[in-house]
Amino acid sequence: MPTAASRYRYAQSMETWIFWGCAALAVVGALATVGQARPARAFAVMPLPVGAVAALCVVLNAPLVAAALVVLGLALTGVGWWVATSLGVLQERSSPAVIDSAGGARRFGVTLVALLMLELAWVFRHIRGASLREVDAPPMGLSAMTVTAVADHATTALLLVVLLVAIGAGALLLTRRDPI
Amino acid sequence: MLPEPTFNSYLLLGAVLCVIGAGGVFARRNLLTVLLSVEVMIVGVVLTLVAADRYLGRIDGQVVGLWVIALSAGQLALGLVIAWLCVRRQHSLDPDEVTDLRW
Numbered sequence: 469m470p471t472a473a474s475r476y477r478y479a480q481s482m483e484t485w486i487f488w489g490c491a492a493l494a495v496v497g498a499l500a501t502v503g504q505a506r507p508a509r510a511f512a513v514m515p516l517p518v519g520a521v522a523a524l525c526v527v528l529n530a531p532l533v534a535a536a537l538v539v540l541g542l543a544l545t546g547v548g549w550w551v552a553t554s555l556g557v558l559q560e561r562s563s564p565a566v567i568d569s570a571g572g573a574r575r576f577g578v579t580l581v582a583l584l585m586l587e588l589a590w591v592f593r594h595i596r597g598a599s600l601r602e603v604d605a606p607p608m609g610l611s612a613m614t615v616t617a618v619a620d621h622a623t624t625a626l627l628l629v630v631l632l633v634a635i636g637a638g639a640l641l642l643t644r645r646d647p648i
Numbered sequence: 649m650l651p652e653p654t655f656n657s658y659l660l661l662g663a664v665l666c667v668i669g670a671g672g673v674f675a676r677r678n679l680l681t682v683l684l685s686v687e688v689m690i691v692g693v694v695l696t697l698v699a700a701d702r703y704l705g706r707i708d709g710q711v712v713g714l715w716v717i718a719l720s721a722g723q724l725a726l727g728l729v730i731a732w733l734c735v736r737r738q739h740s741l742d743p744d745e746v747t748d749l750r751w
Contacts, residue, residue, distance in 0.1 A: 487653040491661045498665050498688045502672030507680035507741075514684055517665065521691045524658070530698045530710050536717045537694065543721060544687060551728050552680055555735045577674035581667060588663050617711045628715050635722040639729045 486527055494520035511548035515541040532613060658699030665692030679734060679741045683727040690720040 497516025504510035518541035525534035617625050651657075665688055672685025694713045701709025734741060 484650050484652050487657065488650050491657075494661065494691075495664055495668070498668040498691075501688060502668055502676070502681070502685050504681065505678075507678055507684070510681050510684050514687065517688060518691055521665075521695050524661075524695060525698050528658075528698050528702045530701065530713070533694065533698055533710050533713045533717070536714055537691070540687075540717055540721055544684075544724065547724075547728065548680070548684070551732060555732065555741070577670060581670055584663065584666065584670070588659070591659060612707055613711055613714070616707050620708065621711060624712075624715070628719065632718065632722050635726050639726050642726075642729050642733060 483527055487524065490520040490523045490527075493517070494524075506552075508549060508552040511545055511552055514544050514548070518544065532610060655699060655703045659696060662692040662696035662699065665689065665695065668692075677742050677744070679727070679731045679743055682743060683724065683731070686727075687720060687724065690716060 494517045497513060497518075497520060500513045501510050501517065504513060518537055522534040522537040522541070525531070525537060669685045669687070669689030669692065672688065673682055676682050676685060694716055697709040697713040697716070699709075701707065701713075731741060738745060
């Protein structure tokens with residue numbers, strides 16, 4: 469019978485292995501998604517990083533976010549695959565390694581990535597090596613999240629609903645103007 | 649033995665996913681792949697939010713993460729419709745050839 473200490477060490481070790489395994493899967497999957505020249509293949513690979521991050525969310529005690537990510541991944545695969553194969557266009561004309569956008573867009577991208585790196589350096593300097601809290605925190609269920617969303621973030625929730633309605637209306641208008 | 653993951657590890661992974669997605673947005677020449685690159689960035693952002701949530705012992709990060717996922721689903725729907733219309737009208741998914749939405 470393993471002692472409590474050994475069970476704790478085993479759990480820690482499992483979390484470590486799960487983290488590094490899922491991190492490798494997520495990075496490889498993201499690179500494979502971005503590097504595909506055929507969108508249908510990219511849609512087929514996309515569940516890999518989404519699933520890996522969903523597994524990490526489960527490790528981080530956020531099962532609802534993980535479930536939402538899984539649903540998003542399934543929707544991406546299903547709808548995206550259908551659209552990509554239906555369109556029939558689907559090979560990029562030039563090598564994917566060649567950046568052929570306009571100069572302004574390229575400068576904007578380089579500036580964006582540089583700003584992101586600066587921000588990360590600042591964050592890492594302040595929280596270097598900070599350990600995460602233990603997983604035995606009280607479960608964060610749907611009711612607790614609903615209360616937080618309604619009480620603390622009501623304005624943002626309202627804005628989000630308005631934005632989603634606007635997105636839906638825009639998509640409907642576009643498809644009515646030129647029926648799919 | 650692998651090092652135990654810390655808050656930094658999760659932040660670094662989220663940042664790496666964001667940078668990979670940003671690279672895809674600026675390097676790809678197909679609207680659908682650009683859309684997928686944005687989704688990769690969003691996945692990195694959600695991971696960062698959830699990790700910060702766990703680090704701070706709060707639940708707000710998960711709430712915002714769910715909203716980000718909902719928005720990304722809407723963005724995906726709209727992006728797919730626009731891609732479909734681009735193909736119907738211009739027979740191309742090259743973002744450089746889409747001029748209808750220019751100011």
